[in-house]
Amino acid sequence: MKAPLAALTLAALLAVSACGGGARDTGAAQGPQPLRMSIWTSNEAHLKLFKEIAAEYRKAHPQVGEITFDPIPFETYTTTLTTQIAGGNAPDLAWIMENSAPDFVGSGALVPLKSRIENVGELVPSATRLWEQGGELYAYPFSTSPFGVFVNTDLVKAAGQKTPRELMKAGQWDWEHANAINKAVAAKGGNGLTILNFDYKAWDNLATVWQGWGAKAWSDDGGTCRFNAPEMVEAMTFLHKAIFTDKSMPGPGTAVDFFSGDTAMAVAQISRAAMLEDATFKWDLVPLPAGPKGPYAVIGQAGIGVLKKSPRAEQATDFLAYFANAANSAKLAAYFPPARSSLLTAATMAKTSSMLNGDQLQEVVIDGIEKGVVKPSHTGQAELAQTARAALDPLWKPDADVKAVLDGVCAKIQPLLGG
Amino acid sequence: MTATDLGDRVAVRAAARPRPFWTIPRRDALVGYLMISPQLAGSVLFVLLPLGLVVYYSLQEWNVLAGTFEYVGGANYAKLLADPNMGQVLASTALFSAGLVVLNLTLALVLAILLDQRLRGTTFFRTLFFSPVLVSLVAWTIVWQFLLQQDGGVNGLLGLAGVEGPNWLRGDTTALLSVVVVQVVKNVGLNMVLFLAALQGVPRQLHEAAQLDGAGAWTRFARITVPQISPTILLTSIITVVGSLQVFAQIAVLTQGGPGLSTTVLVYYLYQQAFQFRHLGYGATLSVLLFLIVAALTLLQWWLRRKWVFHES
Numbered sequence: 001m002k003a004p005l006a007a008l009t010l011a012a013l014l015a016v017s018a019c020g021g022g023a024r025d026t027g028a029a030q031g032p033q034p035l036r037m038s039i040w041t042s043n044e045a046h047l048k049l050f051k052e053i054a055a056e057y058r059k060a061h062p063q064v065g066e067i068t069f070d071p072i073p074f075e076t077y078t079t080t081l082t083t084q085i086a087g088g089n090a091p092d093l094a095w096i097m098e099n100s101a102p103d104f105v106g107s108g109a110l111v112p113l114k115s116r117i118e119n120v121g122e123l124v125p126s127a128t129r130l131w132e133q134g135g136e137l138y139a140y141p142f143s144t145s146p147f148g149v150f151v152n153t154d155l156v157k158a159a160g161q162k163t164p165r166e167l168m169k170a171g172q173w174d175w176e177h178a179n180a181i182n183k184a185v186a187a188k189g190g191n192g193l194t195i196l197n198f199d200y201k202a203w204d205n206l207a208t209v210w211q212g213w214g215a216k217a218w219s220d221d222g223g224t225c226r227f228n229a230p231e232m233v234e235a236m237t238f239l240h241k242a243i244f245t246d247k248s249m250p251g252p253g254t255a256v257d258f259f260s261g262d263t264a265m266a267v268a269q270i271s272r273a274a275m276l277e278d279a280t281f282k283w284d285l286v287p288l289p290a291g292p293k294g295p296y297a298v299i300g301q302a303g304i305g306v307l308k309k310s311p312r313a314e315q316a317t318d319f320l321a322y323f324a325n326a327a328n329s330a331k332l333a334a335y336f337p338p339a340r341s342s343l344l345t346a347a348t349m350a351k352t353s354s355m356l357n358g359d360q361l362q363e364v365v366i367d368g369i370e371k372g373v374v375k376p377s378h379t380g381q382a383e384l385a386q387t388a389r390a391a392l393d394p395l396w397k398p399d400a401d402v403k404a405v406l407d408g409v410c411a412k413i414q415p416l417l418g419g
Numbered sequence: 420m421t422a423t424d425l426g427d428r429v430a431v432r433a434a435a436r437p438r439p440f441w442t443i444p445r446r447d448a449l450v451g452y453l454m455i456s457p458q459l460a461g462s463v464l465f466v467l468l469p470l471g472l473v474v475y476y477s478l479q480e481w482n483v484l485a486g487t488f489e490y491v492g493g494a495n496y497a498k499l500l501a502d503p504n505m506g507q508v509l510a511s512t513a514l515f516s517a518g519l520v521v522l523n524l525t526l527a528l529v530l531a532i533l534l535d536q537r538l539r540g541t542t543f544f545r546t547l548f549f550s551p552v553l554v555s556l557v558a559w560t561i562v563w564q565f566l567l568q569q570d571g572g573v574n575g576l577l578g579l580a581g582v583e584g585p586n587w588l589r590g591d592t593t594a595l596l597s598v599v600v601v602q603v604v605k606n607v608g609l610n611m612v613l614f615l616a617a618l619q620g621v622p623r624q625l626h627e628a629a630q631l632d633g634a635g636a637w638t639r640f641a642r643i644t645v646p647q648i649s650p651t652i653l654l655t656s657i658i659t660v661v662g663s664l665q666v667f668a669q670i671a672v673l674t675q676g677g678p679g680l681s682t683t684v685l686v687y688y689l690y691q692q693a694f695q696f697r698h699l700g701y702g703a704t705l706s707v708l709l710f711l712i713v714a715a716l717t718l719l720q721w722w723l724r725r726k727w728v729f730h731e732s
Contacts (some may be wrong), residue, residue, distance in 0.1 A: 109484040382696050
C-alpha cells in the first residue's frame with residue numbers, strides 16, 4: 001500500500017496547493033478595502049500626483065485600503081479593460097476614452113454620479129455632453145484636452161524657417177505654412193510633422209487635420225458616412241500630398257519620436273508636455289494651424305467612471321468624488337485640463353503647470369475648449385474604427401486614388417452606422 | 420497428521436479468508452490512475468471544459484458592458500455564413516498557413532541535410548539556427564518590426580546592394596510574406612533539430628548498398644532518406660500546420676491584420692471580434708470554426724499517413 005498512499009498524498013498536495021490562492025481574498029475582505037483604477041498613462045509625474053491625492057484621501061478614510069493605479073498601454077486600453085470586465089476582474093474605477101464613451105454610457109455599465117460630484121453645475125456643457133444620458137452623468141469628464149502642436153523650434157530655425165509663433169503673430173499660421181516648414185525640415189534630413197498615436201491606423205486622430213476643412217467622419221446624428229464628402233476628399237488629398245509628395249510627414253512604417261528631438265512638430269494634447277521635462281531642445285506649444293475654413297480646435301476627452309460590477313462601487317464613487325473635487329481638479333489641471341469653469345482660466349492653470357506658460361494655456365486650452373469639437377465617437381466604435389482602418393489602408397500608398405478609397409470607406413462603414 | 424489432513428486444513432483456511440480487494444493488478448491500476456490524475460484533471464479543466472464552454476458561448480450573445488447573457492440559438496452561426504469578411508479572412512489564413520508550412524518544412528529539411536554532414540563548424544550552425552526558438556516571441560517580433568520598417572535594417576542592407584526595398588509591412592503581399600518569414604526564421608530550428616535526429620537514424624548501410632547499385636544522390640534521397648524520415652515529416656507537418664493556424668502575437672505586433680485584411684487570419688479575426696468588438700458569442704463561434712478546421716486538417720494528415728509514411732502501410 002505504500003505506493004498508492006504516496007501517490008494519493010502527492011495528488012492531495014497538488015490539490016491543496018492549487019486551491020491555496022483563494023485564501024488571500026477571504027482574508028482581505030475583512031480588512032480595509034482596496035480600490036483599483038485603470039488608467040492609460042504610466043508617466044511618472046502623473047502617477048505621483050494621483051498617488052498623492054489617494055494618500056490624502058486614505059488619511060481621512062481608514063476603511064479604504066491601498067488605492068492602486070493600474071496603467072494599461074494606450075493602444076490596447078479599451079480592449080484590455082473590457083477583457084478584464086468579461087473575466088470578472090473589473091477595476092473599481094476606470095478612465096474611459098471619448099471613442100468608447102457611447103458604448104460605456106449607453107450600456108448601463110457605469111454608476112450614476114451627478115449627485116456625488118462637488119459643484120456639478122460648474123462643469124462646462126461641452127465637456128459633459130459625451131458622458132450624459134437621460135439627464136444623468138455617468139463619468140466625470142476628467143480631462144478635456146484640446147489638441148495643439150508641439151514645435152521643436154531648434155529644428156524649425158535650423159531649416160531656415162519662421163517659427164509657428166512668428167507666423168501666428170503675422171496671421172499666417174495655417175496648414176499651408178505649416179506644411180512648408182515641415183517640408184523644409186524634411187529636406188534637411190529631419191522629420192516634419194507627426195500626429196501622435198495615428199501611426200496610419202488610429203485614423204480618428206486625423207480629425208485634428210480634417211476639421212480645418214470642415215470635414216466629419218459621419219453626420220451629427222451618426223447615421224450617414226461623410227468620409228467621401230468633398231471637404232473630406234480635399235483634406236485627405238492635402239494629407240496624401242504632404243506624406244508622399246512633399247514628404248513633410250513621415251510615411252507609413254517610419255518610426256519617429258518628437259520627444260527625442262528628431263521631429264519638427266507633433267500634434268498632441270497638453271498632457272504630453274510632461275514628456276518634455278528633460279528635453280534637450282527648445283520647444284513651444286501652439287494651437288492647430290487654421291484650415292481653409294479658418295481657425296478650429298479638436299478636443300480629446302477622458303472620463304472616469306465607477307463600474308457597477310465593482311463590489312466596492314460605493315467606496316469607489318466616494319473616492320472619485322474626492323479625486324474630482326475642485327481642489328484636486330486644480331492640481332490635476334497641470335496635466336489634464338479641467339471641466340470646471342472656475343478653473344478654466346489661464347492664470348489658474350498656470351499656477352499648477354510647470355511646463356506651460358499662460359499664453360500657451362490660453363491659446364491652446366482655454367480657447368480650444370471654447371470652440372473645439374470632440375474627436376469622432378459612435379456606438380460600436382471599435383468595430384467601426386477597425387473597419388474604416390482596413391478600408392483606409394489603400395490611401396497610404398503613393399499612387400492612391402483618394403476619392404475612390406474614401407468611397408470604399410463609406411461602402412464598408414455605412415452598414416455599421418445603421419444606414 | 421496425515422497429508423490429507425494438512426491439505427484439508429489449508430483448503431479450509433483459504434476458504435475462510437476472503438480474497439483481498441487490493442490485489443496486485445488493482446494496486447498497480449490505482450497507482451497509475453493517481454499518477455495521471457493531476458494531468459487528467461488539468462486536461463479536463465483547461466482543455467475539455469473550455470472546449471465545451473466555447474460551444475455553449477457560441478449559442479449566446481454576451482454583452483460584457485451591459486452584463487447581459489442571452490441565448491440566441493444558431494444566430495451566431497448564421498452570422499458566420501453571412502459575414503462579408505469571412506471569404507478574405509479564410510483566404511488570408513489559407514495563404515498564410517500554406518506559405519508557412521511549405522517554407523518552414525522545406526527550409527528545415529534543407530538545413531538539417533546541410534548540417535548532417537561531418538564538417539567543421541556544424542555545431543556552431545546548429546546552435547545558430549536553433550537559438551531563435553529560445554528567444555521570447557514578442558521580443559523577437561518587435562525587433563523584426565524595426566528591421567522591416569521602411570527605413571529599417573532590411574531595407575538598409577538592400578540599399579547597400581543598390582536595391583530599393585519595399586515598405587514590407589504596408590504592402591498587401593509583402594506584409595503577409597514578412598509575417599511568414601519572421602515566423603519561419605523563429606521556429607525553423609525546432610523542425611531542423613527533429614529532421615536532424617531523423618536523418619541520423621537512417622542506417623548508413625542502406626545508402627552504401629544503394630551507392631554500390633549505382634543510385635545517384637537524388638535517387639538515394641528520394642528512395643531511402645525520405646521514406647526513412649517520413650514519420651518525422653508527418654510529425655513536423657502536423658505540428659507546423661496546427662501552429663500556423665494559431666499564429667497571433669506576430670500579427671498583433673507587426674501588422675494588426677492590415678493592410679486591409681491581408682494579414683487578418685482566422686485567429687486574429689477571432690480576437691478582434693471577441694475582444695476588440697466585444698462580440699464574444701460570435702468570437703466563440705469563430706473558435707468553433709477554427710477548432711473544426713484544425714481537427715479536420717489533423718485527421719486528414721493522420722489518415723494520409725497510411726499512404727506515404729514508411730512503416731505505416
